[in-house]
Amino acid sequence: MIAVFVFGGTIAGGYFYLRLSLPQVSGEVEVAGIDGAVEILRDANGIPHIFARSERDVQFALGFVHAQDRLWQLEMNRRIASGRLAEILGPAALDTDRFLRTLGIRRVAEANLLRLDADSKKLLSAYAAGVNSFLRTKPVLPLEFWILGVQPEPWSEVDTAAWAKMMSWDLGGNWRSELLRLQLAPRLATSMIQEFFPPYPGDEQPKLPNLRDFYRLLEKEPAQISLLDSLGGASNSWVVSGTRTASGKPLLANDPHLGLSAPNIWYFAHLHAPGLEQIGATLPGVPGVILGRNDRIAWSATNTGPDVQDLYLEKLDGAGGYVAPDGHRPFRVVHETIKINGTPDVELNVRISRHGPIISDVLQRALDATPRGHALALAWTALDEDDVSLGAFLKLARARNWKEFVDATRSLSVPQQNLSYADVDGNIGFIAPAKIPIRKRENDLHGLAPAPGWDARYDWAGFVPFDELPHAFNPPSGKIVTANHKVVPPGYRYAITFEWDVPYRASRIDELVESVRKHDRSSFERMQADVVSFAARALLPRMVAIQGSSAEASEVLKWLATWDGAMSADRPEPLIYTAWIRELDRAIYADELGPLFRGAWHSRSLFLDDVLSDRNAESRWCDDINTPRLETCDEILATSLEKALQDLRKRYGKDANTWKWGQAHEARLRHRPFSRSAWLRGYFDITAPSPGDGYTINRGDMDFSDESEPFSNRHASSLRAIYDLGDPEASRFIMPGGQSGNPFSPHHHDLMPLWARGDYVPMTTDRAKLEGAQRLVLKPAS
Numbered sequence: 001m002i003a004v005f006v007f008g009g010t011i012a013g014g015y016f017y018l019r020l021s022l023p024q025v026s027g028e029v030e031v032a033g034i035d036g037a038v039e040i041l042r043d044a045n046g047i048p049h050i051f052a053r054s055e056r057d058v059q060f061a062l063g064f065v066h067a068q069d070r071l072w073q074l075e076m077n078r079r080i081a082s083g084r085l086a087e088i089l090g091p092a093a094l095d096t097d098r099f100l101r102t103l104g105i106r107r108v109a110e111a112n113l114l115r116l117d118a119d120s121k122k123l124l125s126a127y128a129a130g131v132n133s134f135l136r137t138k139p140v141l142p143l144e145f146w147i148l149g150v151q152p153e154p155w156s157e158v159d160t161a162a163w164a165k166m167m168s169w170d171l172g173g174n175w176r177s178e179l180l181r182l183q184l185a186p187r188l189a190t191s192m193i194q195e196f197f198p199p200y201p202g203d204e205q206p207k208l209p210n211l212r213d214f215y216r217l218l219e220k221e222p223a224q225i226s227l228l229d230s231l232g233g234a235s236n237s238w239v240v241s242g243t244r245t246a247s248g249k250p251l252l253a254n255d256p257h258l259g260l261s262a263p264n265i266w267y268f269a270h271l272h273a274p275g276l277e278q279i280g281a282t283l284p285g286v287p288g289v290i291l292g293r294n295d296r297i298a299w300s301a302t303n304t305g306p307d308v309q310d311l312y313l314e315k316l317d318g319a320g321g322y323v324a325p326d327g328h329r330p331f332r333v334v335h336e337t338i339k340i341n342g343t344p345d346v347e348l349n350v351r352i353s354r355h356g357p358i359i360s361d362v363l364q365r366a367l368d369a370t371p372r373g374h375a376l377a378l379a380w381t382a383l384d385e386d387d388v389s390l391g392a393f394l395k396l397a398r399a400r401n402w403k404e405f406v407d408a409t410r411s412l413s414v415p416q417q418n419l420s421y422a423d424v425d426g427n428i429g430f431i432a433p434a435k436i437p438i439r440k441r442e443n444d445l446h447g448l449a450p451a452p453g454w455d456a457r458y459d460w461a462g463f464v465p466f467d468e469l470p471h472a473f474n475p476p477s478g479k480i481v482t483a484n485h486k487v488v489p490p491g492y493r494y495a496i497t498f499e500w501d502v503p504y505r506a507s508r509i510d511e512l513v514e515s516v517r518k519h520d521r522s523s524f525e526r527m528q529a530d531v532v533s534f535a536a537r538a539l540l541p542r543m544v545a546i547q548g549s550s551a552e553a554s555e556v557l558k559w560l561a562t563w564d565g566a567m568s569a570d571r572p573e574p575l576i577y578t579a580w581i582r583e584l585d586r587a588i589y590a591d592e593l594g595p596l597f598r599g600a601w602h603s604r605s606l607f608l609d610d611v612l613s614d615r616n617a618e619s620r621w622c623d624d625i626n627t628p629r630l631e632t633c634d635e636i637l638a639t640s641l642e643k644a645l646q647d648l649r650k651r652y653g654k655d656a657n658t659w660k661w662g663q664a665h666e667a668r669l670r671h672r673p674f675s676r677s678a679w680l681r682g683y684f685d686i687t688a689p690s691p692g693d694g695y696t697i698n699r700g701d702m703d704f705s706d707e708s709e710p711f712s713n714r715h716a717s718s719l720r721a722i723y724d725l726g727d728p729e730a731s732r733f734i735m736p737g738g739q740s741g742n743p744f745s746p747h748h749h750d751l752m753p754l755w756a757r758g759d760y761v762p763m764t765t766d767r768a769k770l771e772g773a774q775r776l777v778l779k780p781a782s
Contacts, residue, residue: 018143018146020140021140021142021744022740022744022745023065023069024776025040025042025774027776027777028776028777028778028779029777029779030780030782031064031133031136031778031779031781032133032780033126033129034057034060034778034780037778037779038050038053038057038058039051039052040061040064040775040776041774041775042774042776043770043773045268045739045747045751045761046739046740046746046747047268047269047761048061048270049269049270049767050269050270050271050272051272051273051767052273053273055273055275055276056122056123057273058271058273059123059126059130059271059287059288060126060133060778061130062127062269062282063127063128063130063131063132063155063287064130064131064134066130066282066285067131067135067155068134069267069741069742069745069747070267070284070740071134071141071142071152071741072144073284073285074155074159075144075150076673077159077284077285078159078162080100080672081100081106081109081159081162082159082162083098083099083103083106083336083338084338084339085097085673086340087339087340087341088148088149088150089341090341090343091340091342091343094346095362097338098346098348099362102357102359102361103169103357103359104350104352104383105165105166105169107334108387109158109164109165112161112386112387112388112390113157113161115387115388116388116391117388117391119391120391120395123287123288124157124160124287125157127155127286128157128160131154132154135152135155143742143743147674147680159285160390163283164283164393165387165414167283168382168389168415171415171417172308173309174447175309175310175311175378175380177197177499178447178448178449179366179376180596180600181197181211182211182215182311182369182449183368184593184596185212186212186215187592187593187596188592189212190210190211190212192592192621193211194208195616195618195621196589196604197499197607198606198607199498200485200486200500200502200503201606203486203498206498207444208444208445209444211449215371234302234303234694234715235254235255235303235482236253236254236255236257236482236717237253237254237300237418237482237483238252238420238482238483238509238513239251239253239300239420239421239422239430239479239480240428240513241427241428241474242426242726244479245518246520247726248426248726249724249725249726250423250426250427250725251520251524251722251723251724251726252298252299252300252421252422252723252725253300253524254291254300254719254720254721255528255699255717255718255720255721256291256301256303256718256719257701257715257717257718258718259670259714260668260669260670260715260736262684262686262737262741263669263737263738263740263741264718264719265283265284266282266290266291266718266719266735267283267739268282268733268735268739269282269289270765271289272765276398277765278293278294279293279763279764280293280397280721281721281735286393287394288393288397291719291721292397292721293763294397294398295728296399296423297405297421297423297424298422298423298728299396299399299405299419299421300419300420300721300723302417302418302482302484303415303416303417304416304434304487304496305416305499305500306416307436307437307447307496307498307499308382308416308434309378309379309380309381310437310450311378311379311451312353312355312376312377312450312451312453312458313370313371313374313452314358314374314375314377314453314454315373315453315454316373316374316375322375322454323453323454324354325455329354331358333350334349334350334352335347335348335349335350336348336349336350348362352377353375353453354453355377355378355379355453356377356378357383358375358376359377360375360376361375376450381414381434381435381436382415387413388411388413389414389415392408392412392433393412396408396409396419402429405419405421405431406431406471409431410433410466412433413434413435415434416432416496418432419431419432420480422723423725426725427473427474428473428475428480430470430471430472431470432469432470432471432487432496436463436464436496437460438460438462438464438494439460439495440457440461447495448498464494464496468494470492470496479513481506481509481510483501483697484500484506485501485502485503485505485506504533504538504695505534505696505699507534508696509527509697512527512530512697513527521724521730521732525758525760527697528697528698528720528722529698529758530697530698531566531567531568531692531693531696531697531698532564532565532697533565533566533693533695533696534565535605535693535694536565536567536574536693537564537565538605539605539609539612540561540563540577542609543560543580543612543637544557544561546641548638548641549638550645552645552656553641553645555656556576556645556656559572560573560576567661567665567691567692567696567700568661568691569660569661569662569690569691570660572656572659573661574693575660575711576644576645576648578661578664578665578693578711579644579645579647579648580644581603581608582603582644582704582710582711583641583644583647584608584637585601585604585608585704586601587639587640588608588621588636591624591626592621598705599705601704601705602694602702602704602705603694603702603704611633612633612637619632619633622636651664660689662689664711665691665692665693665700665711665713666688666690666713667688667689667690667700667716667736667756668685668687668712669736669737669752670685671684684743686736686737686748686749688752688753688755688756689756690713690716690756692713692716698758699715699716699717700713700715701713701716702714702715716736717736718735718736719735720733720734720755720760721734721763728765729762729766729769730762733761734754734760735751736751736752738751738752739751
């Protein structure tokens, strides 16, 4: 009995001690590094409103509150970007560290900082000082630090620059599809590879050489490649002019889609100083408001999805170097030491060619696909040492009009984003700034597959001139929609990419914009909550035309035949449809892809549509190449439906009437790294039922290859914002999760239910509306 009391007392004591890791949100704290007192008012949602006498002090305080609420996230961000995960996670993280060290995010960030303008450097320095000022208060550390035995290090300007660049990696991914084409070349005819990667609707497929012959030196069977992380950042944004609104002023909506994480990637904040009034989404680890509004303008971002990455096969010369168009060259070699928790250090020599780092040295699937006597290099615009994009993002929030906004983007190299704009004067616009490589006319691979690095035909020939990048200002239509679809007009002279996202979301947004004569905030809210899947509407007529091979199949076919394609959380039809699509994908291309299938297994609506409609005789994909008989698409549809129903019965019970899409499509905000632990994920992850699919405005994408949670919502709106330029104080936003990364905090997951049901919180900068807010004052140390 005494032992029980002792154990209980220990648990209780630990609980109350760890609650001390919650931040101080009222009173006064003396800190060194600020010029004057700074007030931090936290509203009912835990959003800090920072009032200071200078922009430098504002950014200092932002660093302070980021550290208060998201200290573990800062630690993980730093370690990911620097390739230092194995120091705390052990050998399991070694391969990730080897790849990230080879990629060289931190090395390039150090070089970029040297070229950053003086004003931006000062803000980065102030932000880092704010983080470190909090660390000097000797806080009780959040639980993750205790579990893993980690002590936070001082924050630096390089940490900020590296994490900002890591975001560019998350928003890219063309190299993965290039690698998959290389891996598929020995297995499939080039025509079938092209079918598997269908062109944007209405566009012609770029012609490629016979890839099997082109890579005839390939001798190795390719290994599995994971493409889920190549989804990058899908997003929606639309803006309408005052001719389309009840107020007569623009409305702007934005919901960037990113991988769901706990805590959220964003952190809401309001920054106020003389000449400065900004509110919106900040990025822990980085100063400033990244997406949001000031007192004059509002801006948003969606991923353009440009092709700014190319893979090159470097021919090894047998003497430790490689062959270039002008002869033999040595690799540049960078020595890295990787520390590993519990085991000896690992030494790594990073080889870098004229194109970029050699990823086949550290990525097994790249090595397996690379011909003997060659190495695979990655060229990526973000690895340029003259990249000063971080400074551009800091300047965006200070813009007062369209000209200043555009001027701020001139130094933005990566990532390319469709930046939409609206201002209180009634103007709307968009621009997609970045360094976009120009590929030579004689480049017959078009950046779609790894190119011979020794052949100058495949080298980049400069970049698209800034003034010729996609842009619009006050279009006659009074509307601008960007949803990762093709944003360049017919006849545009440059190839931004051949891999635009499918236009289902963009088409639905445009349809809803046109359906209302005068929009207001409420109509935009309804649009952001819309869950009609144009992909489902396109595929269903062909799918439900078959005969069911069982009574249950015949019954659900009747349900699906009358279903409108709305991926509603409380209905069984979305679940049945998605499970059917999952099995249909498996049946159609698992046999052709072989060991590559699992990594490429996700919804491919355009490809499925081409196959099921027998476009260009593509119904041949329905035949199982592993059997002697010729299977038809009707047979494959019927057997796939039966397998889907069998799987759903196993997962959710026998009665299909009780199945609910939201139950299966649970949005899970995954914690790094404890989401991988069965013991800890229930405490650190954040979940809620959710609607939508990968093609709805209210998006929720999945990983079909995850057998335990194939329908789980992994990739969705990381925030939603509606900016009203007729009444900026009535603007609103929301994000999944909460402001705090600490599970003990009441603001750890308080925003999750609001996000799940499509509600918002106010985006106010009016101090008079902050009565009753918790008030913390940072005072200069005497």
